[in-house]
Amino acid sequence: MSMAGNLRKVTGLDKVGSLRRVARLARRRPRVDLSHPARSPLGSSVVNCVTYRDGVRVQENGDLVDVVQRMRKRGGGFVWLGLHEPTDQEFAGIAELFSLHPLAVEDAVEAHQRPKLERYDETLFAVFKTVCYVEHEKLTATSEVVNTGEIMVFVGQDFVITVRHGRHGSLGPLREELESNPEQLAKGPAAVLHAIADHVVDDYLSVTDSVQEDIDEVETDVFAANGARADPGRIYQLKRELLELKRAVVPLSRPLEDLATLPIRVVEPEIQAYFRDVSDHLLRAKEQIAAFDELLNSILQAHLAQVTVAQNEDMRKITAWAAIIAVPTMVCGVYGMNFDYMPELRWTFGYPLVIAVISVACVVLYRGFRRNGWL
Numbered sequence: 001m002s003m004a005g006n007l008r009k010v011t012g013l014d015k016v017g018s019l020r021r022v023a024r025l026a027r028r029r030p031r032v033d034l035s036h037p038a039r040s041p042l043g044s045s046v047v048n049c050v051t052y053r054d055g056v057r058v059q060e061n062g063d064l065v066d067v068v069q070r071m072r073k074r075g076g077g078f079v080w081l082g083l084h085e086p087t088d089q090e091f092a093g094i095a096e097l098f099s100l101h102p103l104a105v106e107d108a109v110e111a112h113q114r115p116k117l118e119r120y121d122e123t124l125f126a127v128f129k130t131v132c133y134v135e136h137e138k139l140t141a142t143s144e145v146v147n148t149g150e151i152m153v154f155v156g157q158d159f160v161i162t163v164r165h166g167r168h169g170s171l172g173p174l175r176e177e178l179e180s181n182p183e184q185l186a187k188g189p190a191a192v193l194h195a196i197a198d199h200v201v202d203d204y205l206s207v208t209d210s211v212q213e214d215i216d217e218v219e220t221d222v223f224a225a226n227g228a229r230a231d232p233g234r235i236y237q238l239k240r241e242l243l244e245l246k247r248a249v250v251p252l253s254r255p256l257e258d259l260a261t262l263p264i265r266v267v268e269p270e271i272q273a274y275f276r277d278v279s280d281h282l283l284r285a286k287e288q289i290a291a292f293d294e295l296l297n298s299i300l301q302a303h304l305a306q307v308t309v310a311q312n313e314d315m316r317k318i319t320a321w322a323a324i325i326a327v328p329t330m331v332c333g334v335y336g337m338n339f340d341y342m343p344e345l346r347w348t349f350g351y352p353l354v355i356a357v358i359s360v361a362c363v364v365l366y367r368g369f370r371r372n373g374w375l
Contacts, residue, residue, distance in 0.1 A: 045086035047164075048175070053077035055186030057179055068097060072158060078189050080160045082171060085111075091163075098159055101125070108152040111165040115248065117255035124155040124266055126193065126255060128200045129248030130169035133210040139217060141233025145241035146207060148248055151200065153193055155266050160189040162196065174199050190271040197256065198278050204249050204285040208292070211245070214238060215292055215299075222303045235300050242292055249285050256282055320369040327361045 051058045051071055058077065060067045071077050081094065088109055095105045101120035107113050107127065118125045130149040139145070149166020162171060178185050178195050185191055215238060221230045259267060260275040267275075331354060347353075369375045 045083045045090045047082040047084050048172075049079065049081045050175070051077055051079050052185055055182030055184070064094075065097065068159070075158075078158045078160060080162070080175070080189075080192060082162045082164070082175075084164050086163060094161065098154065098156065098161065099123075100154055100161075104154065108154070108163045111150050111152075113150060113152070115252040115255060117258050119264070122156060122265065124153075124193070124264065126153045126155070126197075126259075127151075128153070128197065128252065130164075130166060130200055131203055131207050131245055131248050132168040133207045139214050139234050139237070141231055141237050143234075143237060145211060145214060145238065146245050148244060151196060153196055155189045155193050157189070157266060160192045169200075169203075171196065171199075187268065187271060188266075190267040193259075193267070194271055194274045194278065197259070197275065198281075201252075201278050201281045201285065204245075205281065205288075207245065208285055208288045211238070211242065211292065212288070215295060219295070219299055222299055222306070230303060232300065232303055235296060235303065239293070239296050239300075242289060242296065246289050246293075249282065249289060252282060253279070253286070316374045320365075320374040323369070324362050324365045327365065328358045331358055 049064055049067070051060045051067055053071075053074075053076055060070070064079075064081070068079055071079060083091070083094075086094075086109060091105060091109055094100070095102075099121075100123065104118065104120055104123070104125040107125070113127045115129050116127050128151045130151055132147050132149075134144045134147050136143045136145070147166075147168065149164065149169045151165075151169055151171070152163040154161040154163075164171065174195055178192065184195075218230075218234055218238065222235075224230075256275055256279040258264075260272050260279055335354065366375065
């Protein structure tokens with residue numbers, strides 16, 4: 001029986017049309033694991049559903065509703081349910097089963113949220129912005145450098161629900177890593193929340209390292225011999241992408257600080273120490289982003305200064321050549337006037353003398369400009 005169908009059985013909402021549509025969707029779309037590279041992301045929004053007891057994965061038979069009921073009856077375990085971009089209809093039954101707050105459900109479905117931490121009775125709702133570096137052969141003024149997504153996490157006493165938005169940030173490898181450390185996983189849902197936060201922040205550091213390589217490349221081009229001809233659009237593009245990264249990193253400081261310091265029922269004091277470590281890593285990422293922003297401002301100002309210097313040099317060259325050309329223009333202009341009585345007009349050596357004067361004047365001006373660095 002499908003997950004949505006069993007939710008109708010448990011909650012007694014057999015006549016509710018929305019859950020019937022959920023059941024039809026669940027039957028029509030097979031469940032897929034998006035963490036596996038060979039699977040298609042076009043299947044059901046349910047990525048995985050696993051039960052853990054004492055840090056060990058427990059094989060459970062039946063649908064989600066039966067699994068949750070048995071787990072709650074026995075106690076001492078929790079369910080980790082992963083979803084990818086669920087719709088309102090697909091998430092309705094899950095929200096009913098785990099008593100999730102409607103406001104948090106709306107945020108989880110709609111996405112486009114800022115990183116935050118909210119408490120609803122016995123449930124924590126955390127939002128993380130995920131980032132990934134977009135590989136490119138050469139940075140251009142239109143290159144996409146940073147791609148963002150979101151991970152929403154519901155944490156209760158006996159469940160963890162992760163809702164992922166975006167084409168990256170799969171939690172499959174993280175799940176495998178946690179399962180290889182039963183002692184940490186035995187600490188409950190809060191350990192999963194910490195692992196997700198640590199995973200997201202580690203991605204921040206990885207992306208900042210890659211962005212630094214792009215900044216180094218731009219910096220090298222700007223301060224090269226022909227740096228004034230470098231494309232300033234690349235600098236602006238990096239600043240735009242850095243702003244996108246900043247929007248993901250900076251707002252996460254407050255939620256991590258709350259998780260590390262405030263008394264929260266679903267987060268044991270032992271786990272709070274781990275969140276302090278994640279907060280330290282986040283601080284490093286924030287400092288790197290701030291340094292990158294200042295460095296890009298300096299590179300942009302240096303580039304503009306180079307352009308100004310190059311323009312001044314061009315203007316000096318134009319002015320010098322204009323001054324040199326002005327000499328023969330002036331002399332030829334004078335002797336081109338239609339007067340009958342002008343000196344040297346009928347002199348045999350008048351023409352060679354004028355040419356010699358013009359040549360000597362031009363050479364003197366050229367050497368003077370050359371000596372002063374104008375040519």
